[in-house]
Amino acid sequence: xxxxxxxxxxxxxxxxxxxxxxxxxxxxxxxxxxxxxxxxxxxxxxxxxxxxxxxxxxxxxxxxxxxxxxxxxxxxxxxxxxxxxxxxxxxxxxxxxxxxxxxxxxxxxxxxxxxxxxxxxxxxxxxxxxxxxxxxxxxxxxxxxxxxxxxxxxxxxxxxxxxxxxxxxxxxxxxxxxxxxxxxxxxxxxxxxxxxxxxxxxxxxxxxxxxxxxxxxxxxxxxxxxxxxxxxxxxxxxxxxxxxxxxxxxxxxxxxxxxxxxxxxxxxxxxxxxxxxxxxxxxxxxxxxxx
Amino acid sequence: xxxxxxxxxxxxxxxxxxxxxxxxxxxxxxxxxxxxxxxxxxxxxxxxxxxxxxxxxxxxxxxxxxxxxxxxxxxxxxxxxxxxxxxxxxxxxxxxxxxxxxxxxxxxxxxxxxxxxxxxxxxxxxxxxxxxxxxxxxxxxxxxxxxxxxxxxxxxxxxxxxxxxxxxxxxxxxxxxxxxxxxxxxxxxxxxxxxxxxxxxxxxxxxxxxxxxxxxxxxxxxxxxxxxxxxxxxxxxxxxxxxxxxxxxxxxxxxxxxxxxxxxxxxxxxxxxxxxxxxxxxxxxxxxxxxxxxxxxxxxxxxxxxxxxxxxxxxxxxxxxxxxxxxxxxxxxxxxxxxxxxxxxxxxxxxxxxxxxxxxxxxxxxxxxxxxxxxxxxxxxxxxxxxxxxxxxxxxxxxxxxxxxxxxxxxxxxxxxxxxxxxxxxxxxxxxxxxxxxxxxxxxxxxxxxx
Numbered sequence: 193x194x195x196x197x198x199x200x201x202x203x204x205x206x207x208x209x210x211x212x213x214x215x216x217x218x219x220x221x222x223x224x225x226x227x228x229x230x231x232x233x234x235x236x237x238x239x240x241x242x243x244x245x246x247x248x249x250x251x252x253x254x255x256x257x258x259x260x261x262x263x264x265x266x267x268x269x270x271x272x273x274x275x276x277x278x279x280x281x282x283x284x285x286x287x288x289x290x291x292x293x294x295x296x297x298x299x300x301x302x303x304x305x306x307x308x309x310x311x312x313x314x315x316x317x318x319x320x321x322x323x324x325x326x327x328x329x330x331x332x333x334x335x336x337x338x339x340x341x342x343x344x345x346x347x348x349x350x351x352x353x354x355x356x357x358x359x360x361x362x363x364x365x366x367x368x369x370x371x372x373x374x375x376x377x378x379x380x381x382x383x384x385x386x387x388x389x390x391x392x393x394x395x396x397x398x399x400x401x402x403x404x405x406x407x408x409x410x411x412x413x414x415x416x417x418x419x420x421x422x423x424x425x426x427x428x429x430x431x432x433x434x435x436x437x438x439x440x441x442x443x444x445x446x447x448x449x450x451x452x453x454x455x456x457x458x459x460x461x462x463x464x465x466x467x468x469x470x471x472x473x474x475x476x477x478x479x480x481x482x483x
Numbered sequence: 484x485x486x487x488x489x490x491x492x493x494x495x496x497x498x499x500x501x502x503x504x505x506x507x508x509x510x511x512x513x514x515x516x517x518x519x520x521x522x523x524x525x526x527x528x529x530x531x532x533x534x535x536x537x538x539x540x541x542x543x544x545x546x547x548x549x550x551x552x553x554x555x556x557x558x559x560x561x562x563x564x565x566x567x568x569x570x571x572x573x574x575x576x577x578x579x580x581x582x583x584x585x586x587x588x589x590x591x592x593x594x595x596x597x598x599x600x601x602x603x604x605x606x607x608x609x610x611x612x613x614x615x616x617x618x619x620x621x622x623x624x625x626x627x628x629x630x631x632x633x634x635x636x637x638x639x640x641x642x643x644x645x646x647x648x649x650x651x652x653x654x655x656x657x658x659x660x661x662x663x664x665x666x667x668x669x670x671x672x673x674x675x676x677x678x679x680x681x682x683x684x685x686x687x688x689x690x691x692x693x694x695x696x697x698x699x700x701x702x703x704x705x706x707x708x709x710x711x712x713x714x715x716x717x718x719x720x721x722x723x724x725x726x727x728x729x730x731x732x733x734x735x736x737x738x739x740x741x742x743x744x745x746x747x748x749x750x751x752x753x754x755x756x757x758x759x760x761x762x763x764x765x766x767x768x769x770x771x772x773x774x775x776x777x778x779x780x781x782x783x784x785x786x787x788x789x790x791x792x793x794x795x796x797x798x799x800x801x802x803x804x805x806x807x808x809x810x811x812x813x814x815x816x817x818x819x820x821x822x823x824x825x826x827x828x829x830x831x832x833x834x835x836x837x838x839x840x841x842x843x844x845x846x847x848x849x850x851x852x853x854x855x856x857x858x859x860x861x862x863x864x865x866x867x868x869x870x871x872x873x874x875x876x877x878x879x880x881x882x883x884x885x886x887x888x889x890x891x892x893x894x895x896x897x898x899x900x901x902x903x904x905x906x907x908x909x910x911x912x913x914x915x916x917x918x919x920x921x922x923x924x925x926x927x928x929x930x931x932x933x934x
Contacts (some may be wrong), residue, residue, distance in 0.1 A: 214519065283875075285788075295548075295875075295876045295877055295880070296548075297875060297876075300874065300875055301596055302871060302872055302874050302875075303872075303874065304872070315676075317871065326720065326721060329626060329627070329718065329719075330627050330628065330629070331624060331627055332623060332624060332627040332629035332630050332633075333615075333618045333619060333621075333623065333624065334622050334624045335622075350615070350618055350622060351611070351612065351615075352609015352610055352611070352612050352613075352615045352616065352618050352619065353541070353610050353612040353615075354609070354610055354611070354629060355551040355552060355611070356627070356629060356716070357587040358548065358551040358552075358715075358721045359551065359552060359720050359722070359866070360719070360721070362720075362721045362722070362869070362870050363870070363871060364548070364869045364870075364871050365547060366548070366872070367548050368539065368541070368547075368548055368551060368611065369611070370540050370541050370542030370546070370547065370548075371540040371542040372540065393612075394540045394611075395540060395541060395610075395611030395612040396611060396612060397611075410573075458870060461721050463721075467742070478545075
């Protein structure tokens with residue numbers, strides 16, 4: 193089944209990179225302009241002739257491949273806390289990509305202070321995509337599950353809204369659709385994309401998905417691409433390579449982790465996160481405590 | 484048990500017993516109508532609240548992403564807890580051959596059925612997508628404690644209904660044969676149908692006896708499971724305040740406290756309303772009082788374990804939670820629950836005066852209220868203290884406060900369970916007639932005689 197997603201695909205399809213790539217592949221012909229919303233929340237004007245229909249698999253096919261994941265991959269994220277200046281571009285890009293209200297965070301930049309005598313720092317906190325995920329264990333209907341490539345995903349066509357996963361998650365990574373999702377009327381009739389969890393549905397759960405839909409297209413997750421400060425590294429553990437979303441530099445994952453003294457959040461809980469943190473040391477900017 | 488030899492005396496006594504114990508069914512007055520009117524009105528209000536909630540989303544409640552379980556789950560735990568009185572009274576006491584337990588076991592089963600049924604309903608009302616309930620059967624994952632809970636709660640309901648129904652069959656036959664003319668036609672037909680052509684021969688009594696005995700034994704593991712598994716909904720998570728290994732027995736004993744208090748209140752209501760002073764005797768209240776002290780003492784022991792041991796260590800996340808309970812925002816509620824729900828009943832009910840019907844009932848009301856707030860304290864404060872700070876969300880995400888819609892739906896569940904008990908009391912005797920009559924020495928052959 194082919195569905196033309198021109199205007200509606202706005203949030204997901206039109207990252208700044210994707211517009212560039214589509215420009216180069218399609219010859220420009222004069223015609224009507226169309227306004228698109230990029231994942232960073234900007235409106236851009238694009239010639240209609242430059243848009244091409246995106247092949248969308250049917251819902252059941254989408255769910256099937258979404259459950260399986262990308263073969264041979266093992267996604268990881270490294271967050272360099274020494275670089276985070278609380279720009280919050282990651283949060284904005286994420287909320288635009290995943291149709292989230294302002295108070296719904298797939299990724300949330302927290303202001304942390306470990307003890308009274310240590311410095312505060314900013315800590316972006318996405319879902320940790322645990323290898324021993326407490327949330328998928330408790331789901332009564334297998335609506336949240338672990339894929340082969342390491343991503344913990346949600347099927348909001350199946351979720352019954354019991355919120356046991358929220359109770360189980362020690363990282364407070366999950367958000368619920370307590371009301372109609374943001375811009376619900378714009379998404380009417382759109383086929384559900386399990387890898388972006390869009391359209392969101394009232395009464396179901398959502399959380400960070402490592403932008404699994406973008407990974408399938410060979411792009412970095414929205415938050416990683418949006419960061420202006422080089423905080424995020426993202427890549428494949430099998431390849432032992434991670435790419436910085438800002439500088440586009442690619443380095444060895446194992447070197448980055450060992451040289452940067454990386455750690456994972458609350459490792460004593462045994463959840464085995466796939467998100468690594470590099471400590472907030474040698475920062476080139478001051479942090480002013482907000483409270 | 485002394486057998487009454489004279490047929491005249493037997494018939495006279497049996498007549499009196501039947502008249503007394505069917506009074507709840509026959510009695511019709513303004514108060515009854517008013518009572519049902521109130522119940523049904525609140526039911527309507529609650530259903531309207533549920534309609535609002537389905538229409539607008541669960542956001543009409545006070546729950547948000549951090550405190551994502553609220554009144555409904557607290558209520559669910561409370562209902563499961565109270566329902567365990569069925570196990571305690573109509574199985575454990577009977578198997579231990581405490582004869583005073585026979586009189587009150589039907590009232591205990593009424594409570595068990597009404598509360599476990601509502602536990603099932605309130606959990607559906609807590610769901611974000613109740614329309615997808617069937618997914619639990621279609622896509623059920625056996626690794627999830629919710630699926631375990633669903634399995635044991637429905638089994639417990641089924642066994643409780645059978646434990647209510649099987650000993651009722653001879654009573655239905657008694658009403659069919661002895662009091663047929665006093666009931667409206669539909670009621671008589673109902674009794675005829677449900678009595679399954681009971682004749683009252685020895686073989687039939689033996690069958691009922693064996694069946695009930697099997698159920699009494701079966702209900703023990705099932706009953707223990709329902710509350711143990713319910714406690715695992717919390718204990719299976721990593722959160723401070725829930726991450727405890729004693730949650731199973733701690734919940735089960737707490738359930739006996741709540742259930743005993745509920746039963747004492749119901750016994751008192753029947754005693755006064757249906758003039759059953761000679762049936763729900765002072766002796767029954769005295770014994771129930773002693774039982775309440777016993778379960779409260781065991782509960783005290785578990786509470787000391789549950790709070791003192793972590794409080795001694797004060798691990799960081801646990802410490803935040805405990806401070807909030809002991810001296811923070813929840814301190815008043817916490818100490819009220821510990822004192823009114825555990826300490827006072829232990830101290831007072833040991834005195835003979837407080838085991839009299841009215842004083843015991845008043846204490847039980849406090850115990851039952853405390854039991855409800857205890858569940859509130861188990862569910863909500865833990866969720867307000869996640870491991871990571873709550874930031875970048877509106878102020879009302881930090882603390883939970885139930886909304887009016889939520890309270891409407893909660894009242895629905897209370898009134899619906901009281902309605903079930905009221906309907907059962909209007910349809911069937913609140914004490915097993917034949918067991919009681921037999922206890923008084925009346926031979927079984929008189930039961931099915933036409934007067």
